Structure formats: structure tokens, C-alpha cells
Amino acid sequence: MDDSSALLPALLIAGAAGAGTWLLRRSWQGKDHKRGLVLAGWLLIVAATVLPAWALGAVRGPFIALALISTAALAVVASNYSIRQAKARSARESLAPEPSDRATTRGRETLRWLLAGPIGMIAAMGVGIAWAALVPGEQQTRLVVGGLIVPVVWGGCMAWTLADNRILRATAVLTGVALVSFTAAIVKGFA
Numbered sequence: 001m002d003d004s005s006a007l008l009p010a011l012l013i014a015g016a017a018g019a020g021t022w023l024l025r026r027s028w029q030g031k032d033h034k035r036g037l038v039l040a041g042w043l044l045i046v047a048a049t050v051l052p053a054w055a056l057g058a059v060r061g062p063f064i065a066l067a068l069i070s071t072a073a074l075a076v077v078a079s080n081y082s083i084r085q086a087k088a089r090s091a092r093e094s095l096a097p098e099p100s101d102r103a104t105t106r107g108r109e110t111l112r113w114l115l116a117g118p119i120g121m122i123a124a125m126g127v128g129i130a131w132a133a134l135v136p137g138e139q140q141t142r143l144v145v146g147g148l149i150v151p152v153v154w155g156g157c158m159a160w161t162l163a164d165n166r167i168l169r170a171t172a173v174l175t176g177v178a179l180v181s182f183t184a185a186i187v188k189g190f191a
Contacts, residue, residue: 006064009055013048013065017072020044025076045069108167115170120157123174124150126181133185 023041027034048069052061132146161170 006056006060009052009061010064010068013052013068014072016044016048017065017069018076020048021073021076025080111167111171112161115161115167115174116158119171119174119178120161121154123157123178123181124152124154126178126185127153130181130185133188 020041020043023037023044027037027041049062049065052065055061056064128146128150130146131149132142135142135145157174161167161174164170
């Protein structure tokens with residue numbers, strides 16, 4: 001099949017997907033969600049996904065359809081884009097407020113550094129190892145996912161420790177997470 005034969009089905013897919021998305025958007029904008037518009041919109045989107053399999057092939061058709069449906073939906077949503085004027089905010093209100101000005105001592109700074117670094121890393125490793133030991137599935141998959149969990153949890157531990165004003169709560173939670181996760185992994189074992 002040459003590439004020019006895909007142009008007409010692709011245009012039909014984009015048109016049906018755009019019309020389906022427009023119907024869905026139209027029904028969701030109103031106060032009463034009209035079931036007929038919702039049903040028609042979803043039927044057009046499903047038809048634009050399924051029907052190209054006959055015209056373009058079982059693999060190529062749905063692939064092209066999914067790419068065009070998401071692009072057409074984005075175009076429909078972006079066509080109603082408008083820029084609004086920002087509301088005046090007070091100096092105190094912010095999207096990302098600064099950490100509170102807390103009185104700090106050398107001991108609290110050291111504890112906060114330890115919690116964000118090594119203790120948070122140990123807790124994150126405990127969660128990753130517990131995942132690898134406790135979750136059912138293939139060993140290789142559990143190890144890979146457990147290894148990918150560690151940096152994400154460690155980053156969360158760092159962010160929470162540095163943003164939280166109550167350092168003793170962070171100490172208790174991170175130490176507790178490390179103890180519980182390592183204990184659970186040791187009790188279960190890796191088999």
C-alpha cells in the first residue's frame with residue numbers, strides 16, 4: 001500500500017475525531033449533561049479508532065487513528081483558548097510559598113541534613129527493597145521497579161524533610177518507614 005492511499009482515511013479519522021471531541025466538549029460545557037451528545041461523541045471517537053483497521057491495516061490503522069485522535073482533540077480544546085488577566089495577589093499569597101522562617105540551631109541543621117540525605121536514602125531503599133520482596137510477579141520486574149522507586153521516594157523524603165517545620169515528626173516517620181520496610185522485607189525474604 002503506498003503512502004498516498006492513507007491520506008483520505010487519515011482526513012476522515014481527523015474529521016470524525018474532531019467532531020466527536022467537539023460533541024463531548026459541547027455536552028460537558030452545559031449544566032445538564034446531554035446523554036445524546038456524549039454518546040454520539042464517544043461513538044464517533046470509537047468509530048475513528050476502529051474503522052481505519054479495515055482501510056489501513058490491522059496495525060497501521062489504529063496507530064494512525066490514535067495519533068490523529070489525540071491531535072484533533074487537542075486542536076478542538078485549544079481552539080477555545082483565551083488569555084485571562086491575572087488577579088491581583090497580595091504580597092503574602094503565592095503559588096509557591098517560601099519555607100517559614102524558623103529558628104534554627106546547629107543541631108537542627110545537622111538533623112535536617114541527615115534526614116534529607118542518608119536517612120531519607122535508607123528509608124527509600126527500604127521501600128524499594130520491600131517492594132521487590134513483597135509484590136507478586138517476576139523477580140526481574142520486581143527488582144527493576146523496586147530500583148526505580150528508590151530515587152522517587154528519596155526525592156519525596158528530601159522535599160518533605162526540608163519543607164516540614166516539625167523536624168521530630170520527619171525523624172519519626174522516616175525512621176519508622178525504614179524500620180517497617182526493612183523488617184517486612186526480611187520477614188518475607190526474596191524468593
